[in-house]
Amino acid sequence: MGGLRKKKHPKSRTAAFKASEPSEIAEAPHTFVIHRGLSCPYITDLTIDFRRVMEPFTAISLREKKMNRIKDFVSLSSFFHVSHMGIFNKASTQLSFKVLRLPRGPSLTFKVHQFTLARDVISLSKHQFIDDDHFKHAPLVVMNNFTGEGKHLKLMATTFQNMFPSINLAQVNIGTIRRCVMFSYNPDTKLVEMRHYSVQAVPVGLKRSVQKIIKGRVPNLNQCEELAEFVTRDGYASESEAEDDEQSHVLLAQTLKGRGNLEGSKSSVKLHEIGPRLTMQLIKIEEGLLTGEVLYHDHITKTEEEKEELRKLIEKKRKLKEQRKKEQTENRARNLKQKTKMAKREANDNASEDEDDAAYYEEEVGEKPDEELFKNEKKSSSRKRPKLPGAMKYNKNNKKPKKETKAK
Structure with missing residues (x-):
């Protein structure tokens, strides 16, 4: 028999795990998204929807139990190179969303005012467009109106950006940008709105009949003798082309997925909302991991003396x-x-x-x-007599009497 295998140190396992993966995956920010507090099926669905937003660098099938603590996930973060954690906490009065920068902070706490699940957003849209291939690559992050006085705005914008991998414009493949996540800040109401879209490129300058043929749809040729008559027919002019905004028209630098989106051609970029929606407000920023000095609080303001006492x-x-x-x-x-x-x-x-x-x-x-x-002798003396089950004691006098057999 071989000897016992010596266990490796966690740091050496992490280094070997990172070395076996490509640099793009190992260096990309990874996330854990969990929910705490009171049980609610809508919060569970919202957690799953937010994991879909963070794909592919997230644990989409993460199993969590009530016995698990935040320390348990933090201890695993170094092995799976997880950089951020999102926590939906359901209390009796409100729902909060916390974003933690692992392993030492800071921690941002948001109050969720409204949310809409992905299935409800898709069911309300007129043109439902969703593809599982869109979730194989990280989305594009768009930050809107995060300018103004206060370091909390800059920290909030930086945290949202660092949750997703950065994009190198010189080397990026445009075909991999299939989704978009937008964070918009309203300085009057202090609310942050999050929206999630899928990106689609549609050729511009083509008639409606030609677009049907390019997209692979089978046209109805009952009233036409040949295909040329169907293409040149006046009644089949594109109605959507007149409604499209010219600002959405772009000249493609690369060939994209979809028929007609060739390099050098003109296409229109369309966004289809796929959810979920979040409307939240920043309440508190803590220096550590849910502990430490409070760097910002929306409701409570303290003097320098009170801050010094807290420090x-x-x-x-x-x-x-x-x-x-x-x-x-x-x-x-x-x-x-x-x-x-x-x-x-x-x-x-x-x-x-x-x-x-x-x-x-x-x-x-x-x-x-x-x-x-x-x-x-030493070994035999060290052996102990096994105990009977149920604390039973053996007694010679408790033997059952034998039955007497009559001689025939």
Whole structure:
């Protein structure tokens, strides 16, 4: 039999795990999205929808239990190179959404005013357009109106941007940009609105009949003798082309997925909302991971003296925590040292007892005993008699009397 395999250190496992993956995947920001608090089926669906937004760099099938704590997910974040965590917390009065920067913070807490699930958004749209291939690549992030006084706006915008991988405009493949996530800030109401769209490119400058043929649709040729008559017919002029905004027309630098979207041709970019929708308000920013100094609070304002007192209190708690950890490590080391001393003392006592027994045997018998004689006695004496199940005790007097058999 081979020896036991030595376990690797978590840091070495993480380094090996990152080395086995491409740099684009290993360096991209990954996220955990979970929900806490009271159980609600709508919050569970909202959590799943938000995971779809964060695809493909998220745990889409993450299983969480009530017994799991935030520390459990933080401990796993280094192995899976998770950089952010989103938490939907359902309380009796409100729903909050927290964004954590792992592993040391900061932590942003939002109050969710309204939300709409993805299935409701898609059912309300007139032209439903969704494709599973759109979720194979990260979405494009658009930030709107995050300018103004206050460092909290800049920190909020930076946090939203860092949750998604950055795009290199010189090397990006336009065909991979199939989704768009927009965060819009309203300075009057202090609300942040999140919208999620799928991006579609449609050729421009073609008649409606030609667009049907290009897209692979089978036209109705009952009233036409040949295909040319169907294409040149006046009644089939494009109605949507007149309604399209010219600002959405772009000249394609690369060939995109979809018929007619060739390199150098003119196409119109259309957005189809696929949900979910979120309307939230920033309430609090904490320096650490859901702990530490409060950098910003929307409802409470404190003076510099009160802030200084809080800093001293936090520093005092931190020092007490470090002192407790130090005492615990010292106690462990002292207990381990005592155990080793006791084990050595017992070994020495057993050795001296064996020597005394061997000397007595040699004195009485007149010859030296075998080496394994007292070792076997020690092993047999160390064996304990197994206990009967149910704390039953054996008694000789409780034997059942034998039945007398009559002789025939």
